[in-house]
Amino acid sequence: MTRLHRTTHSEHETESFAAEIARQVTPPLVLLLEGELGAGKTAFVRGFVRALPGGEGVVVQSPTFALARSYPTTPPVHHLDLYRLADARGLEELGLMELLRDQGAFSLVEWPRDLALPGPVGCVRIVTAGEDADRREIAVELPDAGDA
Numbered sequence: 001m002t003r004l005h006r007t008t009h010s011e012h013e014t015e016s017f018a019a020e021i022a023r024q025v026t027p028p029l030v031l032l033l034e035g036e037l038g039a040g041k042t043a044f045v046r047g048f049v050r051a052l053p054g055g056e057g058v059v060v061q062s063p064t065f066a067l068a069r070s071y072p073t074t075p076p077v078h079h080l081d082l083y084r085l086a087d088a089r090g091l092e093e094l095g096l097m098e099l100l101r102d103q104g105a106f107s108l109v110e111w112p113r114d115l116a117l118p119g120p121v122g123c124v125r126i127v128t129a130g131e132d133a134d135r136r137e138i139a140v141e142l143p144d145a146g147d148a
């Protein structure tokens, strides 16, 4: 595991940190995004997507109702938001597992809950800190090549 940490003070700084991460990872990779409502999970995905070729200016919003959206970047990014998914078993029926198994893509998952996944999985934990409403502590764990 590679562990990275950043304190950010704006949405833009969170996007920039995500962009740095996007430039140092390769598929297949699933990134689980943890953090309360409004923590900045979608902001992280936006920075990640926009740092990839083809992602400049792409609109990235929580796919809360759609559950998933794929961006035509290189490599592609599947953005999942499982907040409204009642039951993890529904993942297979809705075709979401297929996205998560895509070996040629990144999958970034908001509200992953207790997803059990094959293949390389990393995580991003975003914590709001103290009285500063714009401050976030972001901890990223990335699997190393060869990790299960």
Ligand SMILES: Nc1ncnc2c1ncn2[C@@H]1O[C@H](COP(=O)(O)OP(=O)(O)OP(=O)(O)O)[C@@H](O)[C@H]1O
Residues within 6 Å of the ligand: 008, 009, 010, 011, 012, 013, 014, 035, 036, 037, 038, 039, 040, 041, 042, 043, 044, 062, 110, 133, 134, 135, 136
């Ligand atoms: N340091 C920061 N990093 C990220 N977002 C920040 C920061 N400071 C303030 N914000 C604000 O926090 C909000 C983060 O919203 P975002 O949609 O990314 O959260 P989310 O974790 O995806 O929430 P949800 O669980 O509802 O999908 C935005 O309004 C953003 O402007």
Ligand SMILES: [Mg+2]
Residues within 6 Å of the ligand: 041, 042, 043, 061, 062, 081, 110
């Ligand atoms: Mg979101």
